[in-house]
Amino acid sequence: MENIWGSVKSSVPVTGRIRMLETVRPRLSSSSFANRVLKQSDSFSSSAPFLTMVQCLPSSRLMEPYLYASSLDHDVIDLDKTAEHLRLALNVTAQTAYRSGIILFVSRRRQFCHLVETTAKDCGEYAHTRYWQGGLLTNAHIQYGPGVRLPDLIVFLSTLNNVFQQHVAIRDAVKMNIPTIGVVDSNCNPSLITYPVPGNDDTPVAMELYCRLFKMAINRAKDKRRQMELLYGLSEPSSASS
Amino acid sequence: VAAVSPQICGTPALHRKNLASLGPEKFTAEFIQKQIEEFEIGKRHLANMMGEDPENFTQEDIDRSIAYLFPSGLFEKKARPLMKHPDEIFPKQKAVQWGPDRRPFHFLFYTGKQSYYSFMHELYGKVLNIEKHQDRLRAKGLFSAEPKQISLGASRWLTKEELEASLVETISTQDYQRFIQLMERMLSMPYCSLEEEFILRHRQQLEAQSMHQVVPPLQKDDRGVDFSAAEGRRKTSKSSVVVRDCGSGCITVNGKDYLHYFPVLQDREQLMFPLQFAGMLGRFDLECTVSGGGRSSQAGALRLAISRALLSFVTEREGEAMRQAGLLTPDPRVRERKKPGQEGARRKFTWKKR
Numbered sequence: 001m002e003n004i005w006g007s008v009k010s011s012v013p014v015t016g017r018i019r020m021l022e023t024v025r026p027r028l029s030s031s032s033f034a035n036r037v038l039k040q041s042d043s044f045s046s047s048a049p050f051l052t053m054v055q056c057l058p059s060s061r062l063m064e065p066y067l068y069a070s071s072l073d074h075d076v077i078d079l080d081k082t083a084e085h086l087r088l089a090l091n092v093t094a095q096t097a098y099r100s101g102i103i104l105f106v107s108r109r110r111q112f113c114h115l116v117e118t119t120a121k122d123c124g125e126y127a128h129t130r131y132w133q134g135g136l137l138t139n140a141h142i143q144y145g146p147g148v149r150l151p152d153l154i155v156f157l158s159t160l161n162n163v164f165q166q167h168v169a170i171r172d173a174v175k176m177n178i179p180t181i182g183v184v185d186s187n188c189n190p191s192l193i194t195y196p197v198p199g200n201d202d203t204p205v206a207m208e209l210y211c212r213l214f215k216m217a218i219n220r221a222k223d224k225r226r227q228m229e230l231l232y233g234l235s236e237p238s239s240a241s242s
Numbered sequence: 243v244a245a246v247s248p249q250i251c252g253t254p255a256l257h258r259k260n261l262a263s264l265g266p267e268k269f270t271a272e273f274i275q276k277q278i279e280e281f282e283i284g285k286r287h288l289a290n291m292m293g294e295d296p297e298n299f300t301q302e303d304i305d306r307s308i309a310y311l312f313p314s315g316l317f318e319k320k321a322r323p324l325m326k327h328p329d330e331i332f333p334k335q336k337a338v339q340w341g342p343d344r345r346p347f348h349f350l351f352y353t354g355k356q357s358y359y360s361f362m363h364e365l366y367g368k369v370l371n372i373e374k375h376q377d378r379l380r381a382k383g384l385f386s387a388e389p390k391q392i393s394l395g396a397s398r399w400l401t402k403e404e405l406e407a408s409l410v411e412t413i414s415t416q417d418y419q420r421f422i423q424l425m426e427r428m429l430s431m432p433y434c435s436l437e438e439e440f441i442l443r444h445r446q447q448l449e450a451q452s453m454h455q456v457v458p459p460l461q462k463d464d465r466g467v468d469f470s471a472a473e474g475r476r477k478t479s480k481s482s483v484v485v486r487d488c489g490s491g492c493i494t495v496n497g498k499d500y501l502h503y504f505p506v507l508q509d510r511e512q513l514m515f516p517l518q519f520a521g522m523l524g525r526f527d528l529e530c531t532v533s534g535g536g537r538s539s540q541a542g543a544l545r546l547a548i549s550r551a552l553l554s555f556v557t558e559r560e561g562e563a564m565r566q567a568g569l570l571t572p573d574p575r576v577r578e579r580k581k582p583g584q585e586g587a588r589r590k591f592t593w594k595k596r
Contacts, residue, residue, distance in 0.1 A: 126351060128353050136352065
C-alpha cells in the first residue's frame with residue numbers, strides 16, 4: 001500500500017519491535033522545499049512536565065524493558081525512556097503533518113472519546129474513537145468507495161479496546177503498511193507498534209497531556225509548511241502541493 | 243456432414259457479468275446536471291406549447307399539461323407519463339467525500355458513519371456544556387432546585403427512520419438506542435433548558451386525534467331562516483342536504499317529493515330516523531340532492547347527510563347521543579371485487595370430488 005513513506009519493506013516479527021526507522025525512505029514530493037527532510041530530530045520539540053505514571057497488574061512481560069520497577073500491585077514506568085520515545089513519536093507526527101499526511105487518532109476509551117475527537121478536529125486531522133468495523137482499513141475500497149486514501153499514520157492514545165484486548169487497528173495497520181504510534185501501558189503488547197510510547201493511558205491528566213502535545217506538534221508542523229509554501233511558492237509557480 | 247458448433251451456451255457463467263453485485267445504478271454529477279438542464283429547456287418548450295408564460299411555469303402547471311397532452315387510462319399512477327425535476331426522480335447519492343488532494347472533508351470520515359458519530363459527538367459536547375454550567379452555578383452558590391423546565395407537550399422522540407432521513411445514513415438499532423439514552427440523560431439534568439431548542443428539534447409532535455365531529459356552521463338566508471348544509475356518502479351514492487328551520491315538514495329529493503322518489507317505506511324511514519331520534523320531526527324543511535348508487539344506498543347517504551346537518555341545531559349532549567346511536571358513522575361497506583378462480587367475491591366453484 002502506497003503512502004507518503006514510500007514502499008516500505010516490513011516483516012511482522014512476533015517478538016521485538018519492527019525496526020522501520022532504518023528502512024523508511026520518504027517519498028520525494030514534487031516541490032523542492034519539501035525535499036529537505038528535516039534533519040534535526042527535535043525540530044518540533046516541546047518541553048512539557050512529565051508526570052509519574054503507574055499501572056496496576058496484570059502487566060505483560062513484553063513491557064519489562066520499559067519499566068523502572070515492578071511490584072505486586074504497581075508498575076512504575078521509566079520516564080527517561082518514555083521521554084525519549086515520546087520525543088521520537090512527536091517528531092514522526094510532525095514530519096507526517098509537514099508532508100500533509102493523514103493522521104488518524106484511535107482510542108477506544110469512552111471517557112476520553114470526546115477529548116480525542118476534539119483534538120483531531122482542532123488539528124484538522126482525523127479520529128476514530130468508536131466501534132471498529134472489521135474492514136475499515138483492509139476493505140477500504142469497498143467500504144468507502146474506489147480511490148480512497150488511507151491514513152499515513154495512526155496514533156493510538158490507548159492500544160486496548162473495551163474488552164482489554166489489543167485493538168484490531170494495530171494488526172490492520174501492519175497489514176496495510178501504515179506506521180503506528182501507540183501509548184502502551186504496562187498491560188499492553190508493544191511488539192506490533194512502530195513507535196511505542198510507554199505511558200499511562202488511564203488518567204485524564206495523562207490523556208490531556210498527550211492530546212496537547214500531539215496537537216501542538218501537528219499545528220507547528222502545519223504552520224511551518226504554510227510558511228515554507230509562502231516563501232517558496234512564489235519562486236516555483238509550477239509546483240503542485242503534494 | 244454438417245459442422246455443429248460445440249458452443250451451446252452463449253456466455254458461460256464465469257464470463258457473464260454479475261449485474262446484481264454492482265449495486266444500484268450510480269449517476270455521476272455531470273449526468274444529473276445535464277438532466278437538470280434538459281428539464282429546464284423542456285419546461286419552457288411545454289409552456290410555449292400550452293401558450294403560457296415560460297417564466298412562471300410551476301410544477302402543478304407541468305402536471306396539468308402532461309395530463310392534457312398525454313391522457314392515460316392506466317390505473318397505476320406511477321406508470322403514467324411523468325415530468326418532474328431530476329432531483330426528485332434520481333435517488334440521492336452520497337457526494338464524493340474527499341477533495342482534490344484526496345484528504346477527506348469530514349474529521350470522522352474513517353469511522354464509516356460520519357454523520358451519525360459527529361451528531362453524537364455534538365450531543366455529548368452539549369451534555370458536557372450543561373454540566374459545566376451547573377458546576378459553575380454550584381460554585382457561585384446560585385444553583386436553584388427548580389430551574390426552568392422544558393415544555394415537551396405531547397411529543398415523542400424522532401423514530402429511527404426519521405433520524406436516518408435527517409442524517410442521510412443508515413443506523414443500526416443499537417445506535418438509535420444510544421441516541422435515545424443520551425437524549426434522556428440530557429433531559430434528566432436540571433439545567434437542560436440551555437439546549438431547549440436543540441432538544442425540541444429532535445422531538446415530533448403527536449397529532450391530536452380529533453375525536454369530535456366537525457359541526458357544519460349555522461347560516462342565515464335572506465328571509466332570516468336558519469339553515470345548514472351537509473354531505474353524506476354510502477357505497478357509490480353521494481348526497482348533499484340543506485336543512486331549513488322553517489316549521490313545515492316538507493322534503494324534496496332531486497326536485498321531486500320524497501314520496502315519489504322513494505316509493506318504498508324502508509327508504510323513507512331511513513330519511514326520517516335522524517329527525518325522529520332528535521325529536522324534531524315536523525320542524526325542518528329538507529332540500530336534498532343525491533346521485534349514484536341504488537335506492538337503498540341513496541337513502542343511506544341522505545340519512546348521513548341529514549344527521550350531520552342536524553348537529554348544528556342540536557345540543558352537544560344530543561349530538562353525542564346521535565354519534566352513539568351510529569347516525570354519524572359513515573358506513574364503510576363497499577362491494578367486494580370478484581376474484582379469479584372463484585365465482586364471486588367469496589363463492590367458490592362447485593367442488594367436485596372426481
